[in-house]
Amino acid sequence: MTYPLQHFIQRTVFWGLTALFPVMSLMVTSPSLALNLWSDRYRNEFDSEAFRACAEELLNTEIDEDQVAIACSEALEPKDLSFCVDEIDYFTTIDPLYALFACFRVRRPIELANCVVDIHYDVLVKEVRDENTRINNINEDFTNAEQKALDPISLTTLDHCRRSLLPERFSACVVGLTQEIPLSSERALDTCIRADDFPREIYTPSRNSTLEPENF
Numbered sequence: 001m002t003y004p005l006q007h008f009i010q011r012t013v014f015w016g017l018t019a020l021f022p023v024m025s026l027m028v029t030s031p032s033l034a035l036n037l038w039s040d041r042y043r044n045e046f047d048s049e050a051f052r053a054c055a056e057e058l059l060n061t062e063i064d065e066d067q068v069a070i071a072c073s074e075a076l077e078p079k080d081l082s083f084c085v086d087e088i089d090y091f092t093t094i095d096p097l098y099a100l101f102a103c104f105r106v107r108r109p110i111e112l113a114n115c116v117v118d119i120h121y122d123v124l125v126k127e128v129r130d131e132n133t134r135i136n137n138i139n140e141d142f143t144n145a146e147q148k149a150l151d152p153i154s155l156t157t158l159d160h161c162r163r164s165l166l167p168e169r170f171s172a173c174v175v176g177l178t179q180e181i182p183l184s185s186e187r188a189l190d191t192c193i194r195a196d197d198f199p200r201e202i203y204t205p206s207r208n209s210t211l212e213p214e215n216f
Contacts, residue, residue: 054078061089061096084109091117093147102162115167119157122175160189164196
């Protein structure tokens with residue numbers, strides 16, 4: 001081995017060990033401090049309060065304790081999950097277990113809740129009662145007949161909001177169309193979910209005979 005090459009290798013090893021020495025000494029003298037350097041990001045994002053709040057909110061909806069424990073422990077954002085379930089339970093006739101199932105399966109549980117509640121207030125409510133009636137809590141203020149009429153379409157709404165890639169865009173589509181066009185809630189949901197599958201930003205629609213003028 002020539003002297004210049006040997007000298008280069010010695011310098012590389014020396015500076016490498018020099019760079020590693022502070023880290024190694026930190027881990028030997030204070031392993032807990034060294035671990036904190038790597039775990040700070042994780043520990044700052046998640047804390048016990050988020051899981052406690054999730055459990056409290058879900059228990060208030062009378063969901064079983066075992067189901068609450070599993071849902072909160074596995075949720076990426078526990079507070080968002082419980083908020084989603086609580087909002088749907090409070091403002092709609094949907095059973096909290098169905099709400100939990102849907103909220104747990106989406107990446108944007110808060111947007112899911114907004115989607116469901118907006119469609120309930122601005123579309124479904126108007127189908128079963130006078131549109132000028134103002135309600136605060138559907139579960140308390142709807143009659144049994146009204147609630148029975150809402151149950152099937154409420155679950156359909158929950159499922160469509162869950163399937164949507166952009167829940168708030170989807171609810172805006174349903175609400176906006178039904179304000180100007182006499183569509184049933186089922187037709188509005190189906191129309192908007194089909195459009196939601198292929199947003200114009202990433203998809204150019206093919207020719208649609210329904211939209212083409214005669215002799216086109």
